[in-house]
Amino acid sequence: MSPFSPGPFLVGLGVALILLGLLVWSGGLHWFGRLPGDIRIERESVRVYVPLVSMLLVSVTLSVVLYVIRRLLGR
Numbered sequence: 001m002s003p004f005s006p007g008p009f010l011v012g013l014g015v016a017l018i019l020l021g022l023l024v025w026s027g028g029l030h031w032f033g034r035l036p037g038d039i040r041i042e043r044e045s046v047r048v049y050v051p052l053v054s055m056l057l058v059s060v061t062l063s064v065v066l067y068v069i070r071r072l073l074g075r
Contacts, residue, residue: 023029037053 033049033051033054035051035053035057037056039048039050039052041048
């Protein structure tokens, strides 16, 4: 039997997703995607958007969260 129970993990993940959804819906993340380093080119017929810094921020955040979870689970 595994010491890890998926039930509490799924409930925590659901609560986190709800909080993130409320934050996005309320406009609390209006700055996301408009960071310095994000490339945005807008012309009459073409829009090009490359969110380099925003995706780097997401990657670092997820890496830190997963590292902390692994340390807490003792793996």
